[in-house]
Structures are given as C-alpha cells and as structure tokens.
Amino acid sequence: MAASASKDTEFWYSRGLGQIYDTLEAHSDGLSTEEATNRLSKHGPNRLPKAKTVTVWQIFLRQFKNPLIYILTIAAIVSFAIGEETDAGFIAAVLLVNALVGGIQEWRAERSSQALQQLIRTRATVIRDGETRDIDGEEVVPGDVVLLESGYRVPADIRLVSTHDLEIDESALTGESAPVLKDEEWAGDDRAPLGDRRNMAYAGTVVNRGRGRGVVVETGADTVVGRLAEDVTAVEGGQPPLVTRMERFTRIVGLVVLVAAVITALLGIFVQQYDAVEMFLFAVALAVSAIPEGLPVGITVALGVASRRMAKVGVIVRRLVAVEGLGSCTMIASDKTGTLTANELTVKQIQLPDGSTFEVSGEGYAPEGNVLQDGHPPEPDLADELSRLARASVLCNEGHLSRRDNEWAWRGDPTDIALLALGRKLGWSRQAALDAHPLIDEIPFEPEQRYAATFHRTADETRVFVKGAPERVLEMCTDASEGEFSQPALQQQANELAHDGYRVLAVAEGTVETDAELEQPSSEPTDLTFLGFLGLIDPLRSGVAEAIASAQQAGITVTMITGDHPETALAIARNLGLAESANEVTTGAELMDVSQEKLAEILETTRVFARVSPDQKLKIVEAARGLGHYVAVTGDGVNDAPALRQANIGIAMGKMGTDVARDAADLVISDDNFATIVAGIEQGRVAFDNIRKVIFLLISTGAGEVVLVLLSLAVGLPLPLLPVQILWLNLVTNGVQDVALAFEPKEGNVLNRPPRSPDERIFNRIMIERTLVSALVIGVIGFGTFVWLLDQGLPEAAARNHLLLLIVLFEIVNIGNARSETTSLFQLSPLQSPILLTGTTAAFLIHLVAMYFPPAQAVLGTAPVGLEQWLVLGAIALTIAVAIELHKLSWKARYPSRSETERQSPSQTHEKEA
Numbered sequence: 035m036a037a038s039a040s041k042d043t044e045f046w047y048s049r050g051l052g053q054i055y056d057t058l059e060a061h062s063d064g065l066s067t068e069e070a071t072n073r074l075s076k077h078g079p080n081r082l083p084k085a086k087t088v089t090v091w092q093i094f095l096r097q098f099k100n101p102l103i104y105i106l107t108i109a110a111i112v113s114f115a116i117g118e119e120t121d122a123g124f125i126a127a128v129l130l131v132n133a134l135v136g137g138i139q140e141w142r143a144e145r146s147s148q149a150l151q152q153l154i155r156t157r158a159t160v161i162r163d164g165e166t167r168d169i170d171g172e173e174v175v176p177g178d179v180v181l182l183e184s185g186y187r188v189p190a191d192i193r194l195v196s197t198h199d200l201e202i203d204e205s206a207l208t209g210e211s212a213p214v215l216k217d218e219e220w221a222g223d224d225r226a227p228l229g230d231r232r233n234m235a236y237a238g239t240v241v242n243r244g245r246g247r248g249v250v251v252e253t254g255a256d257t258v259v260g261r262l263a264e265d266v267t268a269v270e271g272g273q274p275p276l277v278t279r280m281e282r283f284t285r286i287v288g289l290v291v292l293v294a295a296v297i298t299a300l301l302g303i304f305v306q307q308y309d310a311v312e313m314f315l316f317a318v319a320l321a322v323s324a325i326p327e328g329l330p331v332g333i334t335v336a337l338g339v340a341s342r343r344m345a346k347v348g349v350i351v352r353r354l355v356a357v358e359g360l361g362s363c364t365m366i367a368s369d370k371t372g373t374l375t376a377n378e379l380t381v382k383q384i385q386l387p388d389g390s391t392f393e394v395s396g397e398g399y400a401p402e403g404n405v406l407q408d409g410h411p412p413e414p415d416l417a418d419e420l421s422r423l424a425r426a427s428v429l430c431n432e433g434h435l436s437r438r439d440n441e442w443a444w445r446g447d448p449t450d451i452a453l454l455a456l457g458r459k460l461g462w463s464r465q466a467a468l469d470a471h472p473l474i475d476e477i478p479f480e481p482e483q484r485y486a487a488t489f490h491r492t493a494d495e496t497r498v499f500v501k502g503a504p505e506r507v508l509e510m511c512t513d514a515s516e517g518e519f520s521q522p523a524l525q526q527q528a529n530e531l532a533h534d535g536y537r538v539l540a541v542a543e544g545t546v547e548t549d550a551e552l553e554q555p556s557s558e559p560t561d562l563t564f565l566g567f568l569g570l571i572d573p574l575r576s577g578v579a580e581a582i583a584s585a586q587q588a589g590i591t592v593t594m595i596t597g598d599h600p601e602t603a604l605a606i607a608r609n610l611g612l613a614e615s616a617n618e619v620t621t622g623a624e625l626m627d628v629s630q631e632k633l634a635e636i637l638e639t640t641r642v643f644a645r646v647s648p649d650q651k652l653k654i655v656e657a658a659r660g661l662g663h664y665v666a667v668t669g670d671g672v673n674d675a676p677a678l679r680q681a682n683i684g685i686a687m688g689k690m691g692t693d694v695a696r697d698a699a700d701l702v703i704s705d706d707n708f709a710t711i712v713a714g715i716e717q718g719r720v721a722f723d724n725i726r727k728v729i730f731l732l733i734s735t736g737a738g739e740v741v742l743v744l745l746s747l748a749v750g751l752p753l754p755l756l757p758v759q760i761l762w763l764n765l766v767t768n769g770v771q772d773v774a775l776a777f778e779p780k781e782g783n784v785l786n787r788p789p790r791s792p793d794e795r796i797f798n799r800i801m802i803e804r805t806l807v808s809a810l811v812i813g814v815i816g817f818g819t820f821v822w823l824l825d826q827g828l829p830e831a832a833a834r835n836h837l838l839l840l841i842v843l844f845e846i847v848n849i850g851n852a853r854s855e856t857t858s859l860f861q862l863s864p865l866q867s868p869i870l871l872t873g874t875t876a877a878f879l880i881h882l883v884a885m886y887f888p889p890a891q892a893v894l895g896t897a898p899v900g901l902e903q904w905l906v907l908g909a910i911a912l913t914i915a916v917a918i919e920l921h922k923l924s925w926k927a928r929y930p931s932r933s934e935t936e937r938q939s940p941s942q943t944h945e946k947e948a
Contacts, residue, residue, distance in 0.1 A: 048226075054193050058251065065175070074173060077254065093141050095133075110126050156170075158171045174250055184244060190237050198478075201214065201447055203239060203448070213448060214232060229597060237259050238259045243450075262676060294744070305747070326764060335773045335776040336725045337355065344701075350688065350701065353700045356701055361789075365591040373575075377572060378572065379449055379537070381455070383531065384420065386416065387565070387566060392405050425471075431450045473489070485506050495545050497543060497544070498562070500562060501542075507541070535602050535605015538568070541566055574610065578707075578709055596646070600619050603642050619640065621643075622646040625646065652676045659680075659682065667684055668686075669685075674686075675698040683701065687703055720780040723778075727778060730852050733809075735763065735848065736764065737805060739763070740813070741813025754817070759838050759895065762894055766880060767845055770877040775849060807918060807921050819836075838895075839907055850915065851915065860919075
C-alpha cells in the first residue's frame, strides 16, 4: 500500500522521480486494478470538497437571523402571554411574510447560481495492468500513471515523467494569462512559486497542446485546488454593512422603546394612579405597538427589488444583504485575467522591418476586425508585406480555428490561435496556406531554443517559416550592419513593444537546402528574411476602462491583483487608468514576510499587485479591511476563492468562472463583465436610499404614536389609540405603503457621490431632524385633535376612530415627504412612481373598507365619518407636508454650499450622525 501522500506540495516538484515512486510505492508501468481499488478505498474519490447544498428550509430559516426579528419574536411571545392574541397574530404574520419574501428571493438566486455551474465529468487516461484505459476522473488515485493530450483537463496533481511540447493553461489556478510550457527535467528550488513549477501539472488546469505522461501525487482535497477549496470554507466571510448598521439600529430602537415603555408605566402609576399590573400590561402593549413591525418586510422588499434590477444587468445575488453591501463598498480588489481582460490573447499591433506600425482591431479569438495604419487601409506595397507576414504566421502554427454552426471554435495554444485569427483578418486560413505550401517537417518550440519553425515544399524549393523570441529570431536573419534594419535597431523596436505590455513575437521566412532523398532540412535555418514583429496582449474587456472610471468617480478605490508579470500588469493598468508608474506596482516577492502593518502602508500607494500568490491576495484583502475599507473582491479562478470568501462582498464571474469561486461568492456576474459591477453598485446605493426612506416613514410614524400616547397619559386623558389600532397602522396601512416605497427609482446620479463611511449609521443628522419634525407634528397635532374631539362631546371610541383616520391621512402625506430628503414634495410627480401611487391608494382603500366592514369594525373599533369630518381631518393632515417643506428650506439655507448631487444624498456629505 502506498504511503500517505505528503501534505507539503514542495516535496513533489523538488525531488527526483525515483524518490517519488518510492514514496508512493508506484511504478512507471502504472498500478494494477486491485491496487488501484485499494487506494481508492483509502484515499477516497478524486473529488473536490464542495459546500453543502442549501435546502429550501435552510434558506427560509435564515430569514429569521436578524436582530429586529428577534425583538419582534419576543414581542409576539409577550403579547400572547398577556392575552393579546390579536397583537401576537399580527406580528407572527409579519414575520412569516418577511421570511417568505426573502426566502423566495434567495432561493431563486441560489438556483440561478447553480444553473451557471457547468457539470462536466472529468475523464482520465491512465495505465492499469499495463494497458491504457479511459476512466472517470473520480477514480484516479495516487500512484496512477496518467497520459495527457491537447484539450484534456488535468484530473489530479501530477509529477511529469515525460513531455512533448506540453503546454498547460494554469490561469484559473495562478492568474497567469500566458500558458506554461512544461518540462519534466526542470529542477527548481524549494521556494519556486506555483506558476514556475514546470515539472508539475495541477488538477483543474487544461492542456492547450502537446502530450505528457506523469504520476499522480495528490488527489481530491489534497491537491492544490482542493486545499484552496477547503480554505474557502475555513475563512469567515465579511459581514455586509447593512447587517452591521441594522444591528446598531435595532439596539437603539430596542433601548428607546424600553425607555418609552418604562416612562409610560411610571406616568400611569405615579401621576394617574393606575394599577401597577394594569400599567405594566399596557406598557408592554405600547412597546409591542411602537416597534416598526413592517420594517423587516420593507427592507426585504427593497433588497429584493434591487436584486431583480441587478439581475437585469447581469448580477445574480446569492445573499440578499449583499445587495446593499455592493453599494457600500469603498474598494474593489479585482483579478486581471478573465475579469478585467478577456483571457484571449489577441494580436493588437504589427511592426514591419521599416518601422511601419499597424493597429489590429477586434478582440479575442474570433477573426473579426481589420488591420489599419493611422485608421486607414495599408498601401498596396505594405499590404503585400503584411500578407507575407500573415502567411508565415498561419504556417508556423499548430492551432486550429474554424467556424461551426455560425460560431467560431478553436483549439490549441493561445498564441497560435491569435496568429490564426490575425491571418484570417489578412485573408489567410491555415488550411489554404497548407494546400499551397505542404508541410514536410517542423521544429517544435522548446524553451532552450526559443523559436519554432516549419518547413514547406513549394514548386521548386523548400521554404522555412519561423516565429519566436525577437532576439533569437533576429540572430537567424540576414543582418544589415547599420541603419534601421540592423539587429540593434530592430531589437530596440521589440523592447519598446514589450515595455508597452505586449508579448512580442518575431516572424521570419527563408529558403533552406534539403536532402534530395529524404526532403529533410539539413541544418538549422539561417540567412532568413525578417518579416516583422507581432504585439500580442490579453485585451481589455469592452467597457471596463469606462466602468473603472465610473467607480473612481463614485469614490471607490480600484486595485488590480494578479499573478501576471509586473510589466504586463502595469501596461494593462495604464490602459485602464489605474496606474501610471512602476511606483504604483508591488510584486509578490516584495510582500514576502511583510507585516500586516507594513502591508497597510503599501495599500495606500499601490494600485497593482503582480505575481502574487493566493495567500498573499488573502492578506491584501485582510489589510484593506483593517484600514476600514468595505472590500469587494472580484475573480473567476480557484486562486481567487479564499479572498472572495474573506471579502465583505465576494463577486465571482459566472460565465468562465470556476465552481469553487462561485461557491465562495455573494454575487455572481453572469456575463463576466467588470462593467456590470458598476451597474450593480448603482442599484446597491439605490437600495440603501430606499431602505432609509422606508425607515424614515415607519420610525417617524411610530415615534409620533409614542408622543401621542405619552402626552395623553401625562394630562390624564384616556388612551388615544388601542394597541390593536396602532398595530393596524404599523402593519397594514403603513405596511402597504412602505413596501411600495421600496420600489422607488433612483434619485439623481447616485454614482456622483462618494461611498458611505464604514462608521456611518442609518440615522444621520438630516434624518434625525426630519424624523423628529414628523414625529412631533403627528404626536402633538394628533394629541390636540384628540383633545378637541373629546371636547366636542364625542365618545372615546368615536374620538379614537377619527384619530385613527387622521393618522392614516398623515401617513399618506408623509410618504410623499419620504420620497426625497431635499426635493420638494410638490416637485415630485406621483406618476413617476406608479407602484408607490398604487400602494398609497391601496392603503387608503383598505382603511376605508375597514371603516364600513362589520368584522373589521368589531376588531378595530372603526366606523364611517361624515363629509365635514373628512374635510377637517384632511386639512389637518396637510400640516405635516407644510412642516417638512419648511425643514427642507431650512436645511438648504443652512448648507448653501452643498452641490445638488450632494444634497440628493446628505448622508454622504454632512458630519456624522448622533
């Protein structure tokens, strides 16, 4: 039986094959079926650890994990215990509705996220009992000898035994966009980074081209990708800001309600001489009634509305509270490959030997675009030179690019595919070129030689076409000892392209002598004609630069974190407007053994982190959070998963992203477009604005009711409203309107304001003032109206009925006040918010029905009122509009220097709230 696989991944790549075979008790001829079965039983299936599937019931129960829900639950229990079954029933109904609304939304989001995951079963070709067999990837065990070919997904961590032009795409694991050419004879030191271990092939990566053979050293959770997946579950996710703010807010609400209840009880006992037990029960009932029971539903609906709006722009929400969290982020730490860039190498620039430069339009592998010089088609003589260059590029090539079912399909090395796409843009396909120039031999690319060559028979000679590193290809070309065609001058051109962030290839062609009998090249090609340089780059995704500019305008710091080369990363950052100089770039090597305090200092000036490992990315996110940032991390690879989990908001790419990354994220971008994130940020900010509007509406009404009750008790009047009537106001009439208020569209350009401070609470100065004004108007004027009604000789029940109607009318007017903190109610057309108009009308009609429906009359103590009373109460209700309009004018007078954009969101610009 094989020894237990080492947990130290450095062991496998830094030791000889003999030692590895001994450790694994394996053989170069593979395992027997019996031995493989035993090892499968011991090590388990070659399967990545996955998060447990969330059930419908778990999602439903998760909706109750909220401090405000805890208070309401206690209130319902107390109400039931003191015999107020109606109150308890109302609260229970609210809790159930809130759980259903939030649960359905999150369940739909979870299903959408799962639908994105491509359920592909990995197959593996292994040697068992001396024979080559194709097995399920989950049956691979340590000690298996695996064969790799172009297009295969590596099934496990493998120590390579032999390779032939083996090139593997490791971008999902390391973040490095360029594929890695493997070499079984490579020997590195014990500190070689993951992306440099050329004698290893890692689970989850893809073979671009070539063949290889290796022995499996780790499977399942013991692979590099498996350990990253385990790290994801071990890391505690960041708490969304809404949760933090609501916890603070709930504590304050609970304290205020408790104080109000105690004061009410003391006033009743010591001022009005009520029975202590009676006042205790009433104080509890008042506390239950004063709690904004409709708030959880209103918040849930506001987040649900925002999540649906996000879905329309490509953002799938896996956790509802993450909606507002995205709007609150102050930093986006983004992966480069596949997130900011397309992860598809593209030829973007061509330079001919005379220095003529051409721009190549189009992105990715689809050959759609043109080759232009200063925006115009090339002159005929230059077009001929470009055609020769394109012909050489498609002949010295092992890739495959074809059109199937009106879509382009490709296979092979990304560089080769990029050259094939360029060839088609210039009128050359590989097959057409081969038909005219049949292939007779080739020299595959090897790291030591740094070039590839193919030999082709023409009518009367053998032509050779070469591509490779500029310095190597130029050595093989005829050298003009001086002038613009000299090797030093041409090399300088290549260096300038590389400095701009391009991967530079040199292309040349020539005639070679062949053995007449074998038709084989007799020597390495020399005296070639240099055709030009090709500048390749992983292109930016469409709209990313504009999206980053919008994020920066919104006050959000954008940082690139990548495993790619520093110069390449800096060139991309320049094009994105992220960085300008090398001083803004920090490498993984510079982060070695750096303390978190020093890392925090580095974060202040660095906008690009290059050549970083997954654990370093995790530390960067932790340091950013330590600085007080709310961090949103974007990524698509397995290497991004721990940081996605650690971030306040994890954003995974859904189209090309890995399952591990999506499982770790709160949000999934279905189109893999970074620009979609900015649209999501906008909706997140709108969601928070609407939550504030809902809170203002409910708290101002609830506080007004408390003021009304306290004033009545203080002067010895009977209760102005019964607890069940207050619950009716909070849950039904106000409840319908606050849900409608959650659908409000955005007010102004929300991206023109800076993000909210992490220390900011929901109640800032303007909201405190506005709430106090509304509460005093409702409470004091409601109290005065109640006194006046009693003085008119109305019975208590009739006076309460009129007062209840007045509060409903106050709510209807106040919802107009809630639509904007600075814009006049009379400047906001109700037709701009049809849902709010419908909800307000519905709330009014519901109460109207309750006034005429006998069962409702029996429960609520309602009754019809005359036309004169309607007119009087309606006029009184308008006083709250007058008061708020005066406060808006006062606010603008006190802060005349505020811009219109800032006034639309005072929470961003004024001093911290109390």
